[in-house]
Amino acid sequence: MTPTMTPNTVPDEFRRLLDSTSDPIVIADEAGGIAFVNTRAERQFGYARAELLGQSAEVLVPEWFQIEDRADFGPKGPRPLFGRRKDGTEFPARVTRGPVRLDGRFVFAVVTDTSARTSPEPASHGGEELFRGIFEHAGVPTALTDTENRFVRVNAAFARMFGYFQADMVGMSAAELIHPDDLHEALTTGKILLAGGRQQVQTETRYRHRSGHIVWGLTSVSLVRGPSGRAPVYLNQIQDVTAQKLVEGEARLSAARSRAFFSAAAVGMVEVAADARVLWANDAFCQMIGYSLAELNEMPGTEVLFPEDRAGVLAQYGEVAAGRVRSYEADRRYRRKDGSVLRARVSVVAQTGTEGPARVAIVVTETERKDGDAPVPPAQKAESVEQRIGGLAHDLNNLLTVINGYAEMLADRIQNTDPTYQLAQGAASACQRAANLTRQLLASSRRAAVAPKLLDLNETVLQSTQLLRHLLGPGVEVSTNLAGSPSSVKADPAQVEQLILNLAINAKDAMPRGGQLAIETRCVQLRDEDRGTHADLAPGEYVQLTVSDTGAGMTDEVKARAFEPFFTTKEVGKGTGLGLSVVHGVVKQCGGWVSVESELGVGTAFKILLPAVAPVTGSVRLVSRPTGAVLLVENESETRELARLVLEGQGYRVLEAVSGADALRIAQEHTGPIELLVTDVALPEMSGRAVADILRGRHPAIKVLYVAGTADDLAARRSAIGADALLQKPFTPLSLAHKVRTVLGSSA
Structure with missing residues (x-):
């Protein structure tokens, strides 16, 4: 009985191999019934594969059954054959065919259109001509081995996978590539196929690259029997699954x-x-x-x-x-x-x-x-609230990064005379303020990252008062009296704004019927004789910030406990008692001093001393100087899209990944160098550090920029890599571009 064959009976890997070659290939059974044609043959003859299955091969080559008998040579060689397309047109063809045993006996033929050739090529028969085009054009790493497990032929993809030249591998024993622990199973595969029990065997095998490192491969092996008298060979195809195994x-x-x-x-x-x-x-x-x-x-x-x-x-x-x-x-x-x-x-x-x-x-x-019905203790309840606030602020940071980034990019594309420019600037400014508020929320949850920098205290006060006038309402009159000379200090802007906000809210609570809130700055010089009053401060120049109100004032007992955590004179539910404690902590963190003066019925004044710092003149402008590919790993789609636009705008080629596993796959497929990995610290399933560690093994020169949402994330990285390779959300387009330049070692 003549065996039947369809594409479904051809092994998947072998079918993909046939479809990937540039030669038109036809497989027919011994009765001439078409069992398979590859993609190139479909295009050459104008048929869809489904139209040809089961038809006689004479539909494509009218003299199909006479091909092996055409040995009548004339003065110029054998008489030509012709192929016939679906539309009836014919073309001169050269047919190379031979028997191949795949689930029975079938004829495997390459039908080549010779009409475009400038000079005839000699006819060739057998497996060499048949497989040459397939091997050289296939993107799948493919090799033929003989029954002694020596390489008969390997394609370019196979040689690249293991770091060899193709010529060096021919004749090499496959055992030289296979890890010793997997060698027995690999050598047993050929025996299984020769015994006829199975047509294909698939295994996970460890191989040794020429450089010595391990390559994991999903290996599919099929037996290909040649013409009578020729020994069979094994078709080996390997899919590199090293990245998956590492994950x-x-x-x-x-x-x-x-x-x-x-x-x-x-x-x-x-x-x-x-x-x-x-x-x-x-x-x-x-x-x-x-x-x-x-x-x-x-x-x-x-x-x-x-x-x-x-x-x-x-x-x-x-x-x-x-x-x-x-x-x-x-x-x-x-x-x-x-x-x-x-x-x-x-x-x-x-x-x-x-x-x-x-x-x-x-x-x-x-x-x-x-x-059983007793309430949760206040300290425990406060800790629970802090944890929830911290998680909420972390999510807000991601959204603010996106909103602020697009607002700034929009402003850059609009002329400053356009009314829309002011709207974009206003949106960006509002986002910056919202980002500062999230930092305050993170501070209350003990997850804030402190980022001190040089700032003019006068400017910070002016920015804060714009918000305070809306926050405190018409009953409280806000006034400022600022120092005439520059009042530069080194502090976290968000912490200073939080400090002023906390003092202002306390003042408002002390003036339920309205009153006056005054904010003043002035430069002061502490001398040696002042150390008795400010024992913790060294002599030198300071900036004094005074926030005073005309409220109810404090008793001596309240003044003595004003900065204690959780101490409050407000009604239950009206305050946590953390406001002045945060003020005290911020001032101490800046190396300063805070004191309170108050009198019942007159009001209260908080005086803060911060070390003065000489201002830095001039500005720095970033110049885009692209250096290479950047692998961006971020699971939040909006944040990833913004970062991609910023980096591409700076001239970088950006490779996007949504997870650690995705990043490893992209890096494996990318043929060029990857100079920088920009990755979120807290990725799902696989940490940013794990991704970086794996990629360093393949790209030793790669540099890493970690993006973190909280101080906890930053702290986890800071000790290991230094502050230059850290960026906290929410970030602006300019801060991202500058940080990338810093990590890559380019001066802006």
Whole structure:
């Protein structure tokens, strides 16, 4: 019975190889029925592949069955053959054919249009002519090996993959490339195919590059039988999966480290499915609840919850597992194995990057309470609020980076005489103020990054008063009296604005019926004899900032405790008692001094001394001098789009990636050098540091710029790489361009 064949019976890798070659290829069975044509043959004959399957090969070459008999040479060689297109036109053709055993006996032919050739080429028969075009034009690393596992032919892609020249590999034993631990399995592949049990074998194999490093390959091997009397050969095609293996290895190592850390943690750690079923728990939680992990795995997750709490808890888990809620905190009751109540504070977040069911991670902290309805202690409640504020400010930073960046880029494209220019400038200015406010929120959550720089205190006061007049309302009159000479200090602008804002809000609360708020600056000189009053300050020049009001004033007792954290004289719910504590902390951080003077019924004045710094004259303008490709890794699409536009505007070629794994894939496929990696510190599934470490192994000269959203992220990198390679969100187009230039070593 004549075997039948369709494209589905041709191995996938072999079919892709045939489609990638520039030669028209036709496969027919022994009866002449067309079983397969490649893409090039479709174009040459004008047929779609589906139209030809099952038809006689004479549709394409009318003398198909006489090809092997055409040995009648005339004075100029053999009489020509003709190919026939779908539209009926014919062309002179040269047909090279030979038998190939793929699920039976088939004829494998290359049909070449010779009408465009300037001189005839001698006819050639056999496998060499058949496979030459396929191998040289295929982008897939491909090699032929004989039954002794020696390379008979390799294409350019295969040689590049392992760092050799093609000529050097012919005759080489494949065992020289294969890692010793994988050699036995690789050599067994040929025996399996020769035995006829399978037509193709696919394995994951480790190879050794010429330079010595390991290359992971997904290897597909097929047996190709030649004409009668010729030994079979093996068709080997390899897909480089090294980057994928590195990512998987990093993920496994990270998971193992995390699991070890969580197992040793003093607080309870639990992973549950959306239906509350416990998937994993550490020893601390098992001790809290009284059950072993094996017992928790076997019982319904709701068993440890109180019946009246179950519906609400399951609804919350479902929202987190579905990704609609990122995280939340709550007070929760658990029922221990002995029936007693475990009261706990839980932090619940989505667990990303896991296989199987969606997971919810829970941190459980046991709380001691005498009364089940007792409120959470103020300090604990403040800490919870701070954590929520910090997370909110982090997300706002991402949005503000995008809004501010586009506003500044729009302003750059508009003439300053255009009315729209003022609108763009106003939007950018408002974004900058919003960014400063998020820094204040981060400061209250202890996640702010301090960025001191040289600033004119007079300008900061003037900018702040514009906001204060709207914030304090018409009942409070705001006035300024600023020093005539420059009042330069080194401080974080956002912290100074926060300082002035906190003092102004305190003043407003002290003037419920309205009053006057005065802000003054002046330059002062501290001498040795002043050290008794300001013991912590060295003699020298200072800038004094005074914020005074005409409010109710303070008693001596209140003045003595004014800067204590959480101390407040306001009604419950009217204040946290952190405002003046933040003021004190900012001043001390700047190396200054703060004092308070107050009298009941007269008012209060806060006096702040900050070390004066000589102003720096002149300005610096960035000049775009592109140096090469930049790999940009950012999972937030809006932020990534903005950064790409900025970098391309500076003349860089930008390669975009949405994740660490995506970055490694792009770097693997990129043929040129990558000079700079710009990556978010906190990427999902794989950290920015892990991406950088892997890429340094392939691009030793690559430089890295980390982008961070919080001080915690920055601190994690600062000690290892230095401040020059750090950029905090929200960033402006100018700050990003300048930081890239700094990291690449170009002076602006």
